[in-house]
Amino acid sequence: MSFLRLYLRVIALLAPEQRLATTLALANLALAGVFFLEPLLFGKVVDALAGSPGKAPRLIALWAGVGFAGVLANVWVSLHADRLAHRRRLAAIAVFFEHAASMPLSFHGEYHTGRLSRIMNVGVGNLFNLWLSFFREHLATLLSILVMVPVALWLNWKLALLMIALLLCFSVFNAVAVQRTHKAQGEVEELHHEIATRAGDVFGNVTVVQSFTRLAAESRALREMMTRTLDAQYPVLRGWAILSVLNRAASTLTIVAIFAVGATLHARGEISVGGIVSFVGFSMLLIGRLEQFATFLSNLFFQSQSLRDFFTVLDRKPEIEDRPGAIVLPRLRGEVVFEQVSFGYDPVQPALHDLSFRAEPGSTIALVGPTGAGKSTALSLLYRAYDPSAGRVTVDDHDVREVTLESLRQNIGVVFQDPGMFYRSILDNLRIGKPDADLTEIEKAVASAEAAAFIARKPEGLETMVAERGRSLSGGERQRLAIARAMLKDAPILILDEATSALDNATEARIQRALDRLTEGRTTFVIAHRLSTVRHADLILVLDQGRLVEQGKFDELIAEGGLFARLAEDGKFAPDAEVTEE
Ligand SMILES: Nc1ncnc2c1ncn2[C@@H]1O[C@H](COP(=O)(O)OP(=O)(O)OP(=O)(O)O)[C@@H](O)[C@H]1O
Structure with missing residues (x-):
């Protein structure tokens, strides 16, 4: 210029x-x-x-x-x-x-x-x-x-x-x-x-x-x-x-x-x-x-x-934006279909090849596979962090590229492994899920997310400031706030990245209990690390190097004796933890 x-x-x-x-x-x-x-x-x-x-x-x-x-x-x-x-x-x-x-x-x-x-x-x-x-x-x-x-x-x-x-x-x-x-x-x-x-x-x-x-x-x-x-x-x-x-x-x-x-x-x-x-x-x-x-x-x-x-x-024009005439989605039933989806962060090295599956409304889909297999990438296409290079993703029969980003994302709740926390009060962090939530709703969500006891112990309760990136909270506390936030959002589709590594057994069990409440009645995609999750999932998708190598229920996949059976045998899934009260 x-x-x-x-x-x-x-x-x-x-x-x-x-x-x-x-x-x-x-x-x-x-x-x-x-x-x-x-x-x-x-x-x-x-x-x-x-x-x-x-x-x-x-x-x-x-x-x-x-x-x-x-x-x-x-x-x-x-x-x-x-x-x-x-x-x-x-x-x-x-x-x-x-x-x-x-x-x-x-x-x-x-x-x-x-x-x-x-x-x-x-x-x-x-x-x-x-x-x-x-x-x-x-x-x-x-x-x-x-x-x-x-x-x-x-x-x-x-x-x-x-x-x-x-x-x-x-x-x-x-x-x-x-x-x-x-x-x-x-x-x-x-x-x-x-x-x-x-x-x-x-x-x-x-x-x-x-x-x-x-x-x-x-x-x-x-x-x-x-x-x-x-x-x-x-x-x-x-x-x-x-x-x-x-x-x-x-x-x-x-x-x-x-x-x-x-x-x-x-x-x-x-x-x-x-x-x-x-x-x-x-x-x-x-x-x-x-x-x-x-x-x-x-x-x-x-x-x-x-x-x-x-x-x-x-x-700079965003590569992902609303198309002219994009539809505003109502609240979805929660059916999600991937049709021959391929995607690569860089064109030479695709991260996903030809991925196809159907998730029924209200079902739980567990994504498993070795590290770097493409599990997070697949789910990021659902909330349109990226668009596929081939194939399509649909929600209730709407191609996600044909609907407004805002209405799509309003229908999807996400709990990341590293739940992003703002340098604001706990209350403000929770209200990210629902800005107009009243205190009764907040308290209900906090209780369901097993977060009430630790918040009560904080000096100023819900008004306590959270440090940048949530540094003043433990990993488990951050997770439970993220779950409460997703509960407040109350979206029909849910994406969960199970966090297990940083948590002790009791905390993990409490988080699991909170997650079980959260996932009820929602189409839930879980990047699964826990045995109970994969065992109870309606559908398990096994990914390896960006390809869907197996899919089915737990017993079927074990009986198949393929990659999933080997992962389960090698103890790649964490055993279930027992709940003890805080
Ligand atoms: N933003 C990005 N830019 C470039 N490459 C990426 C990006 N995110 C992921 N990748 C690459 O894409 C591939 C799939 O990564 P992805 O995070 O989907 O795997 P994953 O199965 O979720 O792994 P993990 O279980 O370790 O979290 C990996 O090779 C990764 O290095």
Whole structure:
């Protein structure tokens, strides 16, 4: 995106408040006019005092009035411009946040949260700065230059040619500086993103960093990245410092040249000394504006890459979105069918081949198989984290790609092995399942999920804050909150990733009891690790290297003597645990 297009896009983001933005921009231009009016009035006052002092008081009053009105108007314009810029900044955060948060998992696999947060924060910061400068300076500067050049030509075209030559010098110097440093500044911005990503990654894994005593190594790595960033940044800064010296030198030379050419013209009787002096005064004003314009270009240059990154995220089309005319699903009965479904995260190495099965409403389907067999992947196609590359997935006879994502996901409850917890109260974490749930519903869900006793032991009960990623809760507590959350959601289809490894026998048994209540009457897909789950499942799907190698009931599969029988024989399923009260 060129600088001009980028800049226009930034300004176009003010469109929702177009009328106010235009008024403010025009008011600022008018104020710039008042700025020129004041010296004029000042001159008139001086003339009046020298010639006819009787007129002076009226002119002084007019001068004071104009000055005062100018100050008041300035305050009004600045205040509203600031408010507008603040409003639009928050609106830009909201738009970016909603867009990025709605992007599919593949996008979030690509963009680390540290990078995404930086792109958002730096991007909106730069938008804000450009909007404010747009109101305060840009228009007035541009208009001044556009007006002053013809005026200079009118004053004395020969001397004005020198000013035009200066304008060309500024343009060429800036173009060369941008061209020479553009790529390097892109690298600098990328390094800043990498620093943010690395720091975010370390904060997110602080337990690992500390327990593996990685702090010194991580700090060292971060400092090395900073050194690389500075190594890349210095040449760019040097380039722009040289540019500013060249601009200054060209300005000074132009003024000297105006004097020299002016002297020659004076010798020929073409211009008076007063004429030279006033032209120089005028040129100084124009040079001031040109330098402002150069500063604007340099600011835009240094902000451009982060703005481009901001717009790249905003322009990214989600691979998974509602098709035109997508149906809003009602509450489903819960029939799920996979028809010859294939999928691969990368096209060369498919993760699922030709998977077909039918799940009757209300049945329990256990997915088993060695690690990496494709169990989680298969279920992620059901709630459309990804779309199949071949075949289709249907719910109650609707292809999941033909229905709205929102209504599909409202019909599916998920309890992940690592249940995501927010840095909010336990209550707020539960209300993720049903935002308008009242306390009676919450307490019922908490009791069914066997979570009441541990919540009661927390200092502030339901209002207790949960640490980031649920670090202040045990694995079993997190699981039970996730089950309560799914109970509140009350979806007809349920996906469970059984967690067993981290839990003691008693906790596991309590979780099992909670899960049994949760799954009642729902079509339930379980990534099964427990013997009781597979034994009681209505259908067991055995996956191996992305293929469905066996399917049937427990006894049938044992009798078949295939992979499932071998897994069961090798004790791959955890035995059932016994319930003891908390
Ligand atoms: N987001 C991803 N991007 C790329 N490859 C992935 C991604 N998620 C999983 N895979 C790969 O896809 C294959 C299937 O993984 P999947 O998580 O579905 O297996 P699984 O049967 O659920 O394993 P486990 O029992 O260990 O959880 C694996 O080879 C895995 O490395």
